[in-house]
Amino acid sequence: MNVAKVLDAKGLACPMPVVRAKKAMDELESGQVLEVHTTDKGAKNDLPAWAKTSGHTVIDMKEENGVLTFWIQKG
Amino acid sequence: MAQPKKKTTIILFSGDYDKAMAAYIIANGAAAYDHDVTIFHTFWGLNALRKEAPVSVQKGFLEKMFAKMMPRGADRMGLSRMNFAGIGPKLIKKVIKKHNAMPLPQLIEMAKEQGVKLVACQMTVDLLGLKPEELIDGIEFAGVAAYLADASEGNVNLFI
Numbered sequence: 001m002n003v004a005k006v007l008d009a010k011g012l013a014c015p016m017p018v019v020r021a022k023k024a025m026d027e028l029e030s031g032q033v034l035e036v037h038t039t040d041k042g043a044k045n046d047l048p049a050w051a052k053t054s055g056h057t058v059i060d061m062k063e064e065n066g067v068l069t070f071w072i073q074k075g
Numbered sequence: 076m077a078q079p080k081k082k083t084t085i086i087l088f089s090g091d092y093d094k095a096m097a098a099y100i101i102a103n104g105a106a107a108y109d110h111d112v113t114i115f116h117t118f119w120g121l122n123a124l125r126k127e128a129p130v131s132v133q134k135g136f137l138e139k140m141f142a143k144m145m146p147r148g149a150d151r152m153g154l155s156r157m158n159f160a161g162i163g164p165k166l167i168k169k170v171i172k173k174h175n176a177m178p179l180p181q182l183i184e185m186a187k188e189q190g191v192k193l194v195a196c197q198m199t200v201d202l203l204g205l206k207p208e209e210l211i212d213g214i215e216f217a218g219v220a221a222y223l224a225d226a227s228e229g230n231v232n233l234f235i
Contacts (some may be wrong), residue, residue, distance in 0.1 A: 011123035011175050013177070015100050016177065018104060018108075019103055021107070022108075022109070027181065054108060075123055
Protein backbone atom coordinates (compact mmCIF):
# COMPACT_ATOMS: atom_id res chain seq x y z
CA MET A 1 0.00 0.00 0.00
CA ASN A 2 1.25 3.44 -0.94
CA VAL A 3 0.88 5.74 2.04
CA ALA A 4 0.99 9.40 1.07
CA LYS A 5 0.92 10.80 4.59
CA VAL A 6 1.19 9.54 8.17
CA LEU A 7 -0.72 11.28 10.94
CA ASP A 8 0.35 10.75 14.53
CA ALA A 9 -2.72 11.48 16.66
CA LYS A 10 -1.61 9.40 19.63
CA GLY A 11 -2.57 10.77 23.04
CA LEU A 12 -5.20 13.08 21.59
CA ALA A 13 -8.80 12.88 22.76
CA CYS A 14 -12.12 13.53 21.02
CA PRO A 15 -12.60 15.54 18.80
CA MET A 16 -8.92 15.94 17.91
CA PRO A 17 -8.22 12.73 15.94
CA VAL A 18 -11.02 13.51 13.50
CA VAL A 19 -10.10 17.20 13.32
CA ARG A 20 -6.47 16.36 12.54
CA ALA A 21 -7.47 13.66 10.06
CA LYS A 22 -9.62 16.18 8.20
CA LYS A 23 -6.75 18.67 8.07
CA ALA A 24 -4.34 16.01 6.83
CA MET A 25 -6.84 14.77 4.26
CA ASP A 26 -7.27 18.26 2.85
CA GLU A 27 -3.64 18.17 1.76
CA LEU A 28 -4.03 14.92 -0.17
CA GLU A 29 -5.29 14.21 -3.67
CA SER A 30 -8.18 11.90 -4.40
CA GLY A 31 -7.04 8.26 -4.29
CA GLN A 32 -4.09 8.90 -1.96
CA VAL A 33 -3.92 7.08 1.36
CA LEU A 34 -3.65 8.58 4.82
CA GLU A 35 -2.31 6.50 7.70
CA VAL A 36 -3.62 7.55 11.11
CA HIS A 37 -2.29 6.44 14.50
CA THR A 38 -4.48 7.10 17.52
CA THR A 39 -4.90 5.92 21.10
CA ASP A 40 -8.42 7.31 21.46
CA LYS A 41 -10.75 4.32 21.83
CA GLY A 42 -13.66 6.37 20.56
CA ALA A 43 -11.80 6.76 17.28
CA LYS A 44 -12.52 3.13 16.51
CA ASN A 45 -16.04 4.20 15.58
CA ASP A 46 -15.36 7.88 14.96
CA LEU A 47 -12.84 7.64 12.15
CA PRO A 48 -14.78 5.11 10.03
CA ALA A 49 -17.98 7.16 10.54
CA TRP A 50 -16.19 10.33 9.53
CA ALA A 51 -14.54 8.66 6.53
CA LYS A 52 -17.82 7.23 5.29
CA THR A 53 -19.70 10.50 5.61
CA SER A 54 -16.90 12.48 4.00
CA GLY A 55 -16.68 10.13 1.03
CA HIS A 56 -13.40 8.43 1.97
CA THR A 57 -12.76 4.70 2.29
CA VAL A 58 -11.21 2.88 5.23
CA ILE A 59 -9.00 0.33 3.51
CA ASP A 60 -7.63 -1.33 6.60
CA MET A 61 -7.39 -1.04 10.35
CA LYS A 62 -5.37 -2.70 13.07
CA GLU A 63 -5.05 -2.51 16.83
CA GLU A 64 -1.71 -3.13 18.49
CA ASN A 65 -0.65 -2.35 22.07
CA GLY A 66 -3.50 0.09 22.47
CA VAL A 67 -2.62 1.98 19.29
CA LEU A 68 -5.21 2.00 16.53
CA THR A 69 -3.93 2.41 13.00
CA PHE A 70 -6.21 3.29 10.10
CA TRP A 71 -5.50 3.48 6.40
CA ILE A 72 -7.97 5.79 4.77
CA GLN A 73 -8.16 6.47 1.06
CA LYS A 74 -9.32 9.89 0.00
CA GLY A 75 -12.55 9.91 -2.03
CA MET B 76 -17.18 16.12 -3.82
CA ALA B 77 -19.17 18.78 -5.57
CA GLN B 78 -22.35 18.45 -3.51
CA PRO B 79 -23.30 21.50 -1.48
CA LYS B 80 -21.91 21.51 2.03
CA LYS B 81 -24.02 20.29 4.90
CA LYS B 82 -24.84 22.63 7.72
CA THR B 83 -24.72 22.39 11.48
CA THR B 84 -26.12 25.08 13.74
CA ILE B 85 -25.85 25.20 17.50
CA ILE B 86 -27.56 27.65 19.81
CA LEU B 87 -25.43 28.07 22.91
CA PHE B 88 -27.78 29.47 25.53
CA SER B 89 -26.03 28.03 28.54
CA GLY B 90 -23.15 29.72 30.31
CA ASP B 91 -21.94 26.49 31.90
CA TYR B 92 -18.42 25.36 31.16
CA ASP B 93 -19.41 21.74 30.61
CA LYS B 94 -22.32 22.49 28.31
CA ALA B 95 -20.26 24.96 26.31
CA MET B 96 -17.56 22.32 26.02
CA ALA B 97 -20.06 19.86 24.57
CA ALA B 98 -21.26 22.51 22.11
CA TYR B 99 -17.74 23.31 20.96
CA ILE B 100 -16.71 19.67 20.65
CA ILE B 101 -19.70 19.04 18.40
CA ALA B 102 -18.91 22.20 16.43
CA ASN B 103 -15.31 21.12 15.89
CA GLY B 104 -16.42 17.64 14.93
CA ALA B 105 -18.94 19.02 12.46
CA ALA B 106 -16.28 21.27 10.94
CA ALA B 107 -14.12 18.18 10.46
CA TYR B 108 -17.09 16.68 8.65
CA ASP B 109 -16.79 19.63 6.32
CA HIS B 110 -20.07 21.14 7.46
CA ASP B 111 -20.68 24.85 7.51
CA VAL B 112 -20.97 25.38 11.25
CA THR B 113 -22.57 28.25 13.12
CA ILE B 114 -22.70 28.70 16.88
CA PHE B 115 -25.28 31.26 17.83
CA HIS B 116 -24.54 32.57 21.33
CA THR B 117 -27.38 34.01 23.32
CA PHE B 118 -27.98 34.92 26.97
CA TRP B 119 -25.45 33.22 29.28
CA GLY B 120 -23.72 31.56 26.35
CA LEU B 121 -22.39 35.01 25.42
CA ASN B 122 -19.99 34.80 28.34
CA ALA B 123 -17.98 32.24 26.38
CA LEU B 124 -17.18 35.06 23.94
CA ARG B 125 -16.08 37.62 26.52
CA LYS B 126 -12.46 38.71 26.60
CA GLU B 127 -10.68 37.65 29.76
CA ALA B 128 -9.13 41.02 30.42
CA PRO B 129 -11.43 43.79 31.56
CA VAL B 130 -12.21 46.36 28.87
CA SER B 131 -13.02 49.87 29.93
CA VAL B 132 -16.32 50.95 28.43
CA GLN B 133 -19.01 53.43 29.36
CA LYS B 134 -21.83 51.65 31.18
CA GLY B 135 -24.79 52.33 33.41
CA PHE B 136 -25.16 50.91 36.91
CA LEU B 137 -27.20 47.84 35.92
CA GLU B 138 -24.86 46.97 33.08
CA LYS B 139 -21.89 47.22 35.41
CA MET B 140 -23.60 44.87 37.86
CA PHE B 141 -24.26 42.35 35.11
CA ALA B 142 -20.69 42.60 33.89
CA LYS B 143 -19.41 41.93 37.43
CA MET B 144 -21.70 39.02 38.16
CA MET B 145 -21.14 37.12 34.93
CA PRO B 146 -17.97 35.15 34.19
CA ARG B 147 -15.49 37.08 32.08
CA GLY B 148 -14.54 34.57 29.40
CA ALA B 149 -14.82 30.85 28.78
CA ASP B 150 -12.17 29.88 31.30
CA ARG B 151 -14.10 31.43 34.19
CA MET B 152 -17.41 29.72 33.56
CA GLY B 153 -18.85 27.37 36.17
CA LEU B 154 -20.13 23.81 35.90
CA SER B 155 -23.81 22.90 35.53
CA ARG B 156 -23.34 20.25 38.22
CA MET B 157 -20.86 19.90 41.07
CA ASN B 158 -19.66 23.46 40.77
CA PHE B 159 -18.88 23.57 44.51
CA ALA B 160 -18.42 27.33 44.52
CA GLY B 161 -15.68 27.21 41.92
CA ILE B 162 -13.80 24.09 43.01
CA GLY B 163 -15.64 21.95 40.46
CA PRO B 164 -14.20 23.75 37.42
CA LYS B 165 -10.68 23.38 38.84
CA LEU B 166 -11.23 19.65 39.23
CA ILE B 167 -12.69 19.27 35.76
CA LYS B 168 -9.75 21.12 34.22
CA LYS B 169 -7.42 18.73 36.02
CA VAL B 170 -9.27 15.75 34.61
CA ILE B 171 -9.34 17.32 31.14
CA LYS B 172 -5.57 17.62 31.29
CA LYS B 173 -5.15 14.08 32.55
CA HIS B 174 -7.17 12.69 29.68
CA ASN B 175 -5.53 14.91 27.09
CA ALA B 176 -8.87 16.46 26.22
CA MET B 177 -9.04 20.09 25.18
CA PRO B 178 -10.07 22.81 27.60
CA LEU B 179 -12.83 25.16 26.47
CA PRO B 180 -10.70 28.19 25.51
CA GLN B 181 -8.64 26.02 23.15
CA LEU B 182 -11.76 24.42 21.71
CA ILE B 183 -13.01 27.91 20.89
CA GLU B 184 -9.68 28.80 19.29
CA MET B 185 -9.76 25.65 17.23
CA ALA B 186 -13.33 26.26 16.16
CA LYS B 187 -12.27 29.67 14.85
CA GLU B 188 -9.33 28.11 13.06
CA GLN B 189 -11.64 25.62 11.42
CA GLY B 190 -13.85 28.40 10.16
CA VAL B 191 -16.77 27.89 12.53
CA LYS B 192 -18.94 31.00 12.39
CA LEU B 193 -19.36 32.46 15.87
CA VAL B 194 -22.39 34.66 16.22
CA ALA B 195 -23.48 36.82 19.14
CA CYS B 196 -27.18 37.52 19.48
CA GLN B 197 -27.38 41.29 19.28
CA MET B 198 -30.53 41.58 21.37
CA THR B 199 -29.13 39.67 24.36
CA VAL B 200 -25.77 41.42 24.00
CA ASP B 201 -27.74 44.62 24.60
CA LEU B 202 -29.86 43.14 27.39
CA LEU B 203 -26.83 41.99 29.34
CA GLY B 204 -25.16 45.33 28.74
CA LEU B 205 -22.19 43.90 26.86
CA LYS B 206 -20.28 46.05 24.40
CA PRO B 207 -18.77 44.64 21.19
CA GLU B 208 -15.31 45.66 22.46
CA GLU B 209 -15.74 43.26 25.38
CA LEU B 210 -16.18 40.27 23.11
CA ILE B 211 -13.43 38.39 21.30
CA ASP B 212 -12.51 39.35 17.75
CA GLY B 213 -13.76 37.63 14.65
CA ILE B 214 -17.37 37.17 15.68
CA GLU B 215 -20.55 38.35 14.00
CA PHE B 216 -23.63 40.00 15.44
CA ALA B 217 -27.04 38.89 14.28
CA GLY B 218 -30.61 38.16 15.27
CA VAL B 219 -33.23 35.47 15.03
CA ALA B 220 -33.73 35.85 11.28
CA ALA B 221 -30.09 35.16 10.53
CA TYR B 222 -30.20 32.14 12.81
CA LEU B 223 -33.35 30.81 11.15
CA ALA B 224 -31.86 31.32 7.70
CA ASP B 225 -28.98 29.06 8.73
CA ALA B 226 -31.07 26.61 10.72
CA SER B 227 -33.71 26.08 8.04
CA GLU B 228 -30.95 24.66 5.85
CA GLY B 229 -29.35 22.86 8.77
CA ASN B 230 -28.80 19.13 8.81
CA VAL B 231 -27.97 19.25 12.53
CA ASN B 232 -29.55 21.91 14.73
CA LEU B 233 -28.92 21.87 18.46
CA PHE B 234 -29.95 23.96 21.44
CA ILE B 235 -27.57 23.72 24.36
